[in-house]
Amino acid sequence: MPPVYSLVIPIFNEEAVLPLLLRRLDALLDALDAPAEAILVDDGSLDASPIVLEAKARSDARYRFVRLSRNFGHQIAITTGMERASGHAVIVMDADLQDPPEVALDMIAKWKEGFEVVYAERLTRDGESRFKRMTADLFYRLLGRMSEIDIPRNVGDFRLVDRKALDAFLAMPERDRFVRGMFAWIGFRQAVVKFHRPSRAAGETKYSLAKMARLAASGVVSFSDAPLRLALWTGLTISSLAILYGLWVIAMWALNADFERGWSSIVVLVTFIGGANMLMTGVLGVYVGRIHSEVKRRPLYVVERETGFAPRVEAASGRDEPSARRA
Ligand code: UDP
Numbered sequence: 378m379p380p381v382y383s384l385v386i387p388i389f390n391e392e393a394v395l396p397l398l399l400r401r402l403d404a405l406l407d408a409l410d411a412p413a414e415a416i417l418v419d420d421g422s423l424d425a426s427p428i429v430l431e432a433k434a435r436s437d438a439r440y441r442f443v444r445l446s447r448n449f450g451h452q453i454a455i456t457t458g459m460e461r462a463s464g465h466a467v468i469v470m471d472a473d474l475q476d477p478p479e480v481a482l483d484m485i486a487k488w489k490e491g492f493e494v495v496y497a498e499r500l501t502r503d504g505e506s507r508f509k510r511m512t513a514d515l516f517y518r519l520l521g522r523m524s525e526i527d528i529p530r531n532v533g534d535f536r537l538v539d540r541k542a543l544d545a546f547l548a549m550p551e552r553d554r555f556v557r558g559m560f561a562w563i564g565f566r567q568a569v570v571k572f573h574r575p576s577r578a579a580g581e582t583k584y585s586l587a588k589m590a591r592l593a594a595s596g597v598v599s600f601s602d603a604p605l606r607l608a609l610w611t612g613l614t615i616s617s618l619a620i621l622y623g624l625w626v627i628a629m630w631a632l633n634a635d636f637e638r639g640w641s642s643i644v645v646l647v648t649f650i651g652g653a654n655m656l657m658t659g660v661l662g663v664y665v666g667r668i669h670s671e672v673k674r675r676p677l678y679v680v681e682r683e684t685g686f687a688p689r690v691e692a693a694s695g696r697d698e699p700s701a702r703r704a
């Protein structure tokens with residue numbers, strides 16, 4: 378029987394939390410009112426995670442396992458799982474139990490009311506450093522101002538999406554995937570469930586500062602062209618100031634006034650304009666770099682192996698909607 382619910386769980390070096398996770402997932406799968414599958418996406422873990430996960434997928438028919446050929450990052454791992462999901466409602470959650478599996482039941486209730494996207498908002502966030510909370514808050518404020526779409530705050534990737542919204546998401550071809558922004562962009566009827574976010578059940582965060590910065594950069598670059606427009610405005614401002622300064626110099630010269638003829642002002646201006654120029658070239662470079670990676674049209678990820686999925690043809694015909702995108 379094809380599953381009604383698909384759970385998608387990205388996993389990177391989570392061996393410490395897996396026994397707990399699998400127990401909670403078992404409980405959730407038992408509690409659900411319809412057939413469900415759990416898709417465990419191993420994002421190139423270097424620890425024992427893939428061994429544990431694959432064993433689970435072999436011994437329990439409700440579990441599927443897919444391993445990427447290296448660490449492609451959280452957002453890509455989520456996308457991998459969602460592409461392979463065959464349920465009518467797909468729920469993405471973290472492996473570290475910071476997204477409590479039971480909250481999925483509330484999401485499903487909303488889904489049954491007819492919402493296509495149900496996201497989970499964090500009322501509290503335990504065990505996260507002040508630094509992380511403050512930078513996250515600042516980032517979402519800024520992004521909210523810079524982009525046209527409304528990306529909800531205090532929301533991660535813990536989300537239920539209906540098949541309709543999922544198809545819209547998978548039809549978005551971009552390589553640079555800021556998943557929470559993409560779901561905000563898609564529209565449809567969206568609902569929110571609130572939850573208290575506990576700290577990690579075990580292990581440590583897999584989001585290094587560098588990974589967080591990369592995520593923030595893709596958020597900005599994929600959803601805003603404000604940095605590009607910044608070049609226009611700084612350029613305009615600097616030119617206007619230069620013109621005013623020039624007029625002032627001419628006036629002083631005409632009045633034969635005694636004014637400072639130092640070259641320090643020139644040095645200041647030249648370095649300032651040089652700096653502004655480089656900054657703006659850099660901004661352009663960032664966007665051009667993204668264009669470059671989009672036009673290369675490489676696959677989003679490479680799969681090393683998978684277990685527990687129905688053969689492709691069967692999976693496709695088992696769906697009530699065509700899955701042509703896969704081709
Ligand atoms: N994750 C992943 N690939 C990565 C980094 C993280 O699949 O490169 C997974 C990780 O295993 C976890 C989820 O993404 O299931 C969220 O990561 P984490 O809990 O470390 O992030 P945090 O909650 O600290 O923001």
Ligand code: MG
Nearest residue numbers: 471473475577
């Ligand atoms: Mg976490």
